[in-house]
Amino acid sequence: MMPKQNDPLESWARETLRQIPDRRAPAALSRRVMAEIQRRAATPWYARPWLEWNPAAKAGSLVALPALGYGLWGVALPALREAIGAAPITREAASTLGAASVMGEAALSVGRAGWLTLSQVQPLYLACLAGAFAVAWISTLTLGTAAWRLARRND
Amino acid sequence: MSDSDQFEAFMAAYQDMVYSTAFRLLGNEAEAQDVAQETFVRAWKHWDEIKDGQGSGGWLKTVARNLCLNHLERYRARWKFFTDLRRDDDEDEGREVEFAAPETLESTLLNADQKEMLEEAIAKLPKDQRVALVLYHYEDLDYADIAVRLKVSLGKVKTDIFRARQALLKKLQPQAEALGV
Numbered sequence: 001m002m003p004k005q006n007d008p009l010e011s012w013a014r015e016t017l018r019q020i021p022d023r024r025a026p027a028a029l030s031r032r033v034m035a036e037i038q039r040r041a042a043t044p045w046y047a048r049p050w051l052e053w054n055p056a057a058k059a060g061s062l063v064a065l066p067a068l069g070y071g072l073w074g075v076a077l078p079a080l081r082e083a084i085g086a087a088p089i090t091r092e093a094a095s096t097l098g099a100a101s102v103m104g105e106a107a108l109s110v111g112r113a114g115w116l117t118l119s120q121v122q123p124l125y126l127a128c129l130a131g132a133f134a135v136a137w138i139s140t141l142t143l144g145t146a147a148w149r150l151a152r153r154n155d
Numbered sequence: 156m157s158d159s160d161q162f163e164a165f166m167a168a169y170q171d172m173v174y175s176t177a178f179r180l181l182g183n184e185a186e187a188q189d190v191a192q193e194t195f196v197r198a199w200k201h202w203d204e205i206k207d208g209q210g211s212g213g214w215l216k217t218v219a220r221n222l223c224l225n226h227l228e229r230y231r232a233r234w235k236f237f238t239d240l241r242r243d244d245d246e247d248e249g250r251e252v253e254f255a256a257p258e259t260l261e262s263t264l265l266n267a268d269q270k271e272m273l274e275e276a277i278a279k280l281p282k283d284q285r286v287a288l289v290l291y292h293y294e295d296l297d298y299a300d301i302a303v304r305l306k307v308s309l310g311k312v313k314t315d316i317f318r319a320r321q322a323l324l325k326k327l328q329p330q331a332e333a334l335g336v
């Protein structure tokens with residue numbers, strides 16, 4: 001692109017910046033590059049990004065994934081459920097299921113109690129609480145942003 | 156000569172150019188090394204196409220530039236929330252301005268110290284100014300292309316480049332301030 005004839009600052013910059021030679025690359029750069037090339041070459045094809053797979057592997061994966069999904073959800077899972085349903089429950093399993101059931105009931109009760117308490121509070125108080133939370137959240141965000149900008153002011 | 160030997164010779168010939176392109180755009184040695192490394196790894200992947208040498212320098216420069224711009228874009232997107240808040244030096248964004256400049260400016264031959272000082276000054280310019288200046292003066296993109304590549308307004312590109320030139324001029328010619336530049 002030709003410089004504008006009427007812009008001396010642009011011409012000055014163009015002529016001056018051209019005088020700066022290329023910076024010398026670090027001596028270790030070529031070793032780094034060759035090591036990285038070897039590392040990537042040693043990576044098995046399936047561990048590379050999908051876009052780098054060969055076309056046959058890509059096509060195969062596109063067919064295999066839905067088939068795998070269907071196999072898991074459509075066949076294996078129902079079969080597993082059926083097998084579990086038919087199997088006799090052992091004492092340990094029954095005890096684990098019982099404990100889980102008690103914990104579930106307890107969590108449900110706490111939730112019900114919380115809901116009952118909230119429903120007793122007047123909507124105005126709830127709105128005030130939500131407002132206070134929003135103000136606190138916005139203040140934190142604003143202060144954080146201001147601190148961030150202050151810290152990066154000279155970048 | 157094996158492909159690997161040829162490639163190493165190719166790298167030796169172009170590594171300064173690739174590294175300089177990355178360093179000028181990023182202003183950071185470690186990031187410039189990472190970009191230079193990735194550029195040559197990609198060159199190795201396309202070695203069959205570029206080993207004949209026709210246009211390989213241009214290919215490398217383009218790949219290095221694009222990697223740098225992608226890197227800067229990722230960084231910008233990551234901190235978009237914070238940097239989107241207007242900064243003091245963004246006042247002129249989007250506004251086309253005609254800049255006052257002195258009638259004449261003499262460009263002189265730089266000595267080694269001045270070249271080093273100028274290189275350092277470019278690296279220390281604010282990122283927006285540095286990237287726009289380098290794309291214009293070293294990568295030969297025009298204002299409109301730069302605006303598109305950086306996803307900013309034409310006015311901001313002009314302002315950034317003008318301010319970058321001013322900063323460099325003041326660094327080299329302190330008397331320029333007296334000229335009203």
